[in-house]
Amino acid sequence: MTLARFFDTIGPMLLGPADAETTAVALLGEPSALLTERLALYRRFCDLHRHGTLEGVFAETHGAVVVTVSEARWDKLLAVYFEAHVPTDWELNGNGMRFPEFLARSEDVADLPRWIAELADLEWLEWQTHVSPDVPSDLSKVGPRRLGSTVALRVYQHALLEWLDADTEERPSAPRECSEAALGGAPVLFWRDGALRMHRETPAAETLVVLQAVELGRPTEALADALGLDAARVRAAESELRTCGVVIGGT
């Protein structure tokens, strides 16, 4: 057997679709029970790594799928995801990058509640906020006013933070839907502070105005005026955002 044929034969088992029995027969014709058993072991190891790829970063999403549907549904979800998005990254967690998008768009997940895709997006952003590469300009107070490189703002249709931060004993089976809110949902602000701690919280209206002003390159007070917000409170919000590293420069 050539090396190329060896990999062609064993690959489908290691990637999940083929079972050990079929693979053992394809490799050896009449394999021993021991070989089949040990091939099954390798198949199991590879499967565990695929699970580990998603169950670390997306621990809450995993739990939500299991509670809402079943562990078997989660297993199937993983198989379909990795078939669609081959794990090419040598950094294990990096292979989960497209999981939130997959949950949001794939026809294979139409049976799952929509908030589960939002939860996966939130968990991915938490992870990215924690480990995204350092950007030297984050440490420099000079230069134009800007947002820190780890700052991200998402608006979800469900009150995910309220749900995640609830006592697990009292947590409802699903987060509250909040699409009627003024902003069209529940905003969540993510950032990493100067001490390299990850934060995610619901931003106040004043905070959102500051973020918008920075993004648009407009004076904060002018935007606050236009939106009818108290200028002093908006100034205080900007000062606090500078302290915690969300807004940088421009002074």
Place this chain on the structure above:
Amino acid sequence: MRAQEIGGVGVGLRRPYATELLERAENLAGRVDWIEVTPENWLRYGGARRRLFEQAIECFPGVPHSVSLSIGGTDDLDGTLIDAIGELCDRWGAPWWSDHLCYSSVAGAQLHELLPLPFNEEVIEHVARRAERVQAACGVPLVLENATYYAAMPGGTMDEASFLVGAVESADCGLLLDVNNVWVNSLNHGTDPEAFIDRMPMDRVLQIHVAGHTRFDHVVIDTHIGPVSEPVWRLYRRAIARAGRFVPTLIEWDQDIPPLDRVLEEVDRARIEAGRALGSEETP
């Protein structure tokens, strides 16, 4: 940076005790001589993890020990990994880096598992060609580790020792001799672990691993859990005695990781066992 000397006993940089290791680094001088880092677990990150990693490579000399090279695979070698490791070696002054004589990707997919190759000449030649390309691209010597195998793969025409020696000699690579893997393979396949050690080209052995393993009903798994077993220490002494020198030795305790002090007991034990092997009751 000029390559640093690696000698004595080291530990893997593991997150459960990494902060404590750095806090105690000054007091551990002469006890923890170097560290081994798994680049896949550190290089891509920023933030607190990056800061910890940078402090670690500042405090200790050491070497990268990767798990994703897939030297025996047929997928393209991943230039991003090789470049990242080369840059790390250069910055850290690592004298070599290591990975495993195995494959870990197939059909373009990373499997994150160290998988056994068929033991034959075709694979030896294949590994040698790829190792040459890796070493040319990275600019730092590649050292290959003997891996565990729970099943001999079809197409094998030789035993594991012949395959391993053939591969490192054809590839002109150093050898990372994992003594626990020798023991685990002997238990799973009924081979003679002492004869295996005796066949190793000790002049190529740049590093040794010792670790714990776990016995299940029908198989022994290289889990890196628990202390090093007595049979593995016996094999370790045999390897050191054959080498006639204190080969840099790493304690691998990678799952169910205990407090640092427990890992340090294994570090101390390695030093004592190496001393016994070299005919000295004194610490080598």
